[in-house]
Structures are given as C-alpha cells and as structure tokens.
Amino acid sequence: MNFKHISVLLNETIDSLNIKEDGIYVDCTLGGGGHSYEIAKRLSSKGRLIGIDQDTTALKAAKEKLKEFDNITYVHNNFYNIDSILETLGIEKIDGIMMDLGVSSYQLDEASRGFSYMKDAPLDMRMDTESDLSAYDVINSYEEKEIFNILKEYGEEKFSRRIANFIIKAREKSPINTTGELVDIIKKAIPAKFQRDGHPAKRTFQAIRIEVNRELKILNKAIEDSINRLNSKGRISIITFHSLEDRIVKRKFKEMENPCICPPSFPICACGKKPIVKIITKKPLEPSKEEKELNSRSRSAKLRVSQKL
Secondary structure, X not given: OOOOOOOOOXXXXXXXXXXXXXXXXXXXXXXXXXXXXXXXXXXXXXXXXXXXXXXXXXXXXXXXXXOOXXXXXXXXXXXXXXXXXXXXXXXXXXXXXXXXXXXXXXXXHOHHHOOOOOOOOEOOOXXXXXXXXXHHHHHHHOOHHHHHHHHHHHHOOOOHHHHHHHHHHHHHHOOOOEHHHHHHHHHHHOOHHHOOOOOOOHHHHHHHHHHHHOHHHHHHHHHHXXXXXXXXXXXXXXXXXXXXXXXXXXXXXXXXXXXXXXXXXXOOOOOOOOOOEEEOOOOOEOOOHHHXXXXXXXXXXXXXXXXXX
C-alpha cells in the first residue's frame, strides 16, 4: 500500500514557523513529508531540515517525496529523544520545530497496523513496528485496574470500568487477538442507547494507542527539550487532535511563558524564574471550514505556537 497522509493545517503551520532560508528546522513527526516538503522549499542550500519519525514506512515514503532536496537529515527515532538526537548530529540550536501529533492516514487505513476499529486486524497499534509493546500485550496482559485507568484517563471513556471488566472476562476464555474481537467486546459492554453518538470503540482505541506509544508521557519532556534548543525568536508549532494532547501543550506553553512559582501575595517575584517563551496563539488555530469538509480527520485539529524569547 502507498503511504498516504493529508497534511493538516499545512499553510497555517508553515506560516507560523517564520522560516528563515538559512535556518535549521526540525519536523518531529515526518510522516509522509507534507509539512517537511513545504519547509524544505523555503530553505536555501545553507539551510537544513531534520526529519524524525519512529515509523520506518513513513521514513521510506518521506525520502521518496523529498528526494529533490539534499539538505535533509532523516532520523529513525522518537521525538521524545530530541535532545540526544540533536546532540548526536552536532546541532546546538535550531530555528524552528514542529510536531503533528495525529495518526497518519496510512496508519489508519493500513489494516495490518491495527489502529482502526473499522477494519479487522491483529491487535498492534505500534507506530514504531520495532517496539516491544503492542495493543495485544495491553489487552491480554494488563490487570483490570490498569486497563480501567488507561481507558478512563486516555480515552475519557465513561464506561471504562465495564469495558475493562468485559475484556478480562473475555480473555479468560481465550486471548483477544484482533481489533474485530475487541470491538465486539466493547459493543457488549456499552449499553445500546449510548452507542448512537459515534463509534462505541473510538475512545477505547484512542486510549490503547496512546498507552502503546507512550504518546502523552513523552510530550511534556519533548516540548521542554525542544524549546530549550530553540534560538532566540525561534518557534515551536504543535498540532494536536484530541483534548488530552491539547491540554498538555497549552499548559506547558503557559508554564514556560510564566514560570514564576511565587505566591500571588508576593509583591515582586522572588523565585527568579524568568519567562522562556511568548505564546503566539492565545487561542489555537483550527482548520477552515473547507479543510474540514475535504479532510474529515482534520476536524479536531488545533495548532498552538510559541516563540523563544
């Protein structure tokens, strides 16, 4: 299958980076190379782009899409390791960095990856296919309380307890091997009258995917390390697709814009913590009506941008 991914908020993201033609930029989630292509187009021969992705299929597709450019460095890694990646490459500071935290169209559409609740496939959901932990492991080896906590925290699923209990009972009879089997269990756990608003498995699949790929656990550190690597006036642009991610990005940006920990009663700051960034997007940028109609997967996307002081 060809790697297909429609870049969300493409123009808004590229504009937000304020690209300098001789600058150094990082695309933390290279995917199909859509955002990177537009960044590379704006760079001179002195500029440089670092493309990072933990999915080897994405890296292969991006190299093909970006083959006309000779100033791109491809890195198979997780952006959680952005600090060590730049250290290894001998890069001290960068001028801009972006993250697109969504699952690619390819990953959703390729049944064998096990991301979609619409297609029956082996339980997998690994963005990095070389990773040890898969959705099968989560569903078949985690304790009931662990599964409940994941579904509640990462999926905000109101029937987390029932679904976790139904999973445990089902796997006592035999292992749960496929996405189809898991969807059937979820449908049995959620009362029919609550299954009318979207697919009943959506929140559970989101939660398991986040757990498998450690998506939220890595985000805080990745944002902080990225900002620390920015030159003055360098920008960080992050696209999120669900409220949990957006909340983390919003909170981290605010924390780095106003890091003071002094009590409100203090007349002046005594902690000495200075602002590190200026938030550019007081409200997140969202896709236009036209983009939402053309690409349904863009509907929940939000772009937040900060600039290093």
